[in-house]
Amino acid sequence: MPTLDLTRARPAPLAALSAEAAELERLHGSREAAALVELALGSLFAGRIALVSSFGAESAVLLHMAAEADRHVPVIFVDTGRHFRETLGYRDALVTRLGLTDVRAGGPSADEARARDPWLALAEQDPDACCGFRKVAPLARALEPFAAWMSGRKRFQAETRSGLKVFEAEGTQIKVNPLAGWGAAEIAAYAEAHDLPPHPLVAEGYPSIGCAPCTSRVAAGEDARAGRWRGTSKTECGIHRPVAATAGL
Secondary structure (H helix, E strand, C coil): CCCCCCCCCCCCHHHHHHHHHHHHHHHHCCCCHHHHHHHHHHHHCCCCEEEECCCCCCHHHHHHHHHHHCCCCCEEEECCCCECHHHHHHHHHHHHHHCCCCEEEECCCHHHHHHHCCCCCHHHHCHHHHHHHHHHHHHHHHHCCCCEEECCCCHHHCHHHCCCCCEEEECCEEEECCCCCCCHHHHHHHHHHCCCCCCCCHHHCCCCCCEHHHECCCCCCCCCCCCECCCCCCCCCCCCCCCCCCCCC
């Protein structure tokens, strides 16, 4: 076990956050997803939490749960400038359908995009660098006012997410993953029960949807995220870190 540094006035931020996340996991990690969302928004982090959404293939479920608990919750959408046209239309339709009142679009400035990627070739040349300035840095700026944020990641989505916990410590914030233990059948059943519209690209063979240059169709039997950064070793954009399969399971 690590020893405490008694010369510090308080524990290092990450150590304190890790302890907080572990305690939250112990107390609440087994709660039902909708109850977790309500607890996070209304009690644990009331007024201090945002929901981050890609408005992708499975996003409607968590957005619906959040809207049911508090339709005024801040929802952060990182507009990278490289999204599918269908994603932007789906975002607008869901916002209206769910009555969300505080959807915030972050992203690189036009000047930054022109300077960093003038020929729109960076996604193919250096996808990590492209994600870095188009998604990771803008999201970090958007999250600065918040103590916690909520994501829709699930263990079944990829091997790199198989050890996902409901509560994580990351950077200076707690990350909450209410749907961590859900499978594809539960997602589909919830969407059907609440008449949630699907992302239009799902029917075209895109079960996981990111930016257009880095997302391809997925063949039957492939991992749902196989179409993300196909042909590279990259598995995450950078706003989420891979989780070891043994962590918390």
